[in-house]
Amino acid sequence: MTRYKAPRGTSDLVFPDSEKMERLIETACALMRERGYRRIDTPILEDTELFARSIGEETDIVTKEMYNFEDRGGESLTMRPEGTAPVVRAYLERGLASRGLPVKVYYVGPMFRRERPQAGRFRQFTQIGGEAIGSEDPFLDAEIISFSDALFARLGLERYRLLVNSVGCRECRPAYVDRLRSFLEAMKGGLCEQCVRRTDTNPLRVFDCKNERCRATLKGAPTIGEHLCPRCREHFDALLGHLDTMGMTFEVDERMVRGLDYYTNTAFEFQFEGLGAQNTVCGGGRYDGLTEELGGPPTPGVGYSMGLERLLMALEAEGLDPFVPERLQVFLAAAPGVQREPVLDLLGRLRAEGISADTDFMGRGLKAQMKQADRLGARVVVMIGEEELASGEVTLRDLDASEQWRVPAKGLVERIRQIL
Numbered sequence: 001m002t003r004y005k006a007p008r009g010t011s012d013l014v015f016p017d018s019e020k021m022e023r024l025i026e027t028a029c030a031l032m033r034e035r036g037y038r039r040i041d042t043p044i045l046e047d048t049e050l051f052a053r054s055i056g057e058e059t060d061i062v063t064k065e066m067y068n069f070e071d072r073g074g075e076s077l078t079m080r081p082e083g084t085a086p087v088v089r090a091y092l093e094r095g096l097a098s099r100g101l102p103v104k105v106y107y108v109g110p111m112f113r114r115e116r117p118q119a120g121r122f123r124q125f126t127q128i129g130g131e132a133i134g135s136e137d138p139f140l141d142a143e144i145i146s147f148s149d150a151l152f153a154r155l156g157l158e159r160y161r162l163l164v165n166s167v168g169c170r171e172c173r174p175a176y177v178d179r180l181r182s183f184l185e186a187m188k189g190g191l192c193e194q195c196v197r198r199t200d201t202n203p204l205r206v207f208d209c210k211n212e213r214c215r216a217t218l219k220g221a222p223t224i225g226e227h228l229c230p231r232c233r234e235h236f237d238a239l240l241g242h243l244d245t246m247g248m249t250f251e252v253d254e255r256m257v258r259g260l261d262y263y264t265n266t267a268f269e270f271q272f273e274g275l276g277a278q279n280t281v282c283g284g285g286r287y288d289g290l291t292e293e294l295g296g297p298p299t300p301g302v303g304y305s306m307g308l309e310r311l312l313m314a315l316e317a318e319g320l321d322p323f324v325p326e327r328l329q330v331f332l333a334a335a336p337g338v339q340r341e342p343v344l345d346l347l348g349r350l351r352a353e354g355i356s357a358d359t360d361f362m363g364r365g366l367k368a369q370m371k372q373a374d375r376l377g378a379r380v381v382v383m384i385g386e387e388e389l390a391s392g393e394v395t396l397r398d399l400d401a402s403e404q405w406r407v408p409a410k411g412l413v414e415r416i417r418q419i420l
């Protein structure tokens with residue numbers, strides 16, 4: 001018989017990791033709502049063209065990493081590699097602007113990229129992201145950036161840094177790209193094959209290259225900061241001022257250009273210590289040209305996305321465990337021979353009261369059931385014997401206090417409440 005395995009680069013999330021992820025998602029989503037963001041869910045499948053158009057034909061994501069397929073009707077569909085383009089598509093398709101600007105939404109769910117799997121990099125990964133559409137105000141950029149800082153603080157994380165940059169706009173970036181291209185053409189000998197190709201197609205991408213020789217060559221490259229137009233400079237300075245006011249520590253990194261084509265002005269990343277090469281847990285920026293690119297009216301927007309598997313790794317690297325699994329409150333242990341009815345009745349009453357309760361389904365003896373209660377982390381065990389049932393009583397054992405009492409079955413729920 002064939003034993004099947006999860007596809008390469010994907011994995012099962014099982015207890016307790018699965019519940020840590022669930023609690024992390026709950027925590028992050030609650031924090032987004034506290035800031036006035038509302039939930040949006042877009043399909044996992046989108047028209048392939050949506051991503052090619054928005055992310056950029058020349059990016060690694062579009063040329064190498066997307067899961068594209070033709071469905072049975074001959075349509076080309078893609079499993080979403082990121083969340084911003086789908087949200088902007090939905091913003092236009094659903095006319096969300098009519099609900100008042102800015103539209104502030106958040107999403108959470110799986111994304112798919114066919115990258116080479118390694119520590120901290122998966123082909124299916126979970127992202128939370130937020131998008132604020134409709135305002136150019138740099139205060140909104142600061143709000144988007146500060147979310148991550150607030151979440152990290154709530155989780156107790158400390159070993160990270162925030163990098164910010166401005167990648168300019170449609171007015172000032174082309175002149176900079178030309179300067180950069182001339183520089184790269186003159187330095188061709190010091191670049192890898194891929195960067196030579198990028199020199200023609202998309203020079204900004206050379207800053208993503210991990211090749212040592214390329215990195216050394218790029219030390220002398222012109223920077224975007226020297227080429228920002230007055231509006232971009234003003235926007236960026238205002239953002240830095242807001243971050244200061246909010247008490248956030250940051251570094252300006254003029255070589256940080258995010259891997260997606262649609263960014264304008266603000267770009268930022270949060271990088272963590274102790275995660276190796278895949279140390280970016282969160283990134284984002286402004287995308288004032290994206291709505292137009294997708295056929296809508298010119299509309300500014302800014303957003304972030306955060307990889308939750310990497311965030312869990314960051315917690316582990318800092319020795320933090322904020323998501324202690326919830327304990328089972330009550331385990332019902334019935335002596336062999338006891339009828340199911342009184343057990344089911346009691347189980348039902350506890351659960352109806354919102355008390356978590358479980359029992360044995362394997363026909364185990366009392367001793368084995370006590371072990372099981374222990375394994376489940378139960379706080380209280382209710383022991384039901386035939387003799388006790390006859391007298392209308394049960395035995396209650398507080399596992400934390402190692403005490404036990406015989407109590408009337410009638411007032412049991414109240415008694416358990418007192419212990420919990």
Ligand SMILES: [Zn+2]
Binds near residue numbers: 173228230231232233
């Ligand atoms: Zn500009």
Ligand SMILES: [Zn+2]
Binds near residue numbers: 193194
């Ligand atoms: Zn290179």
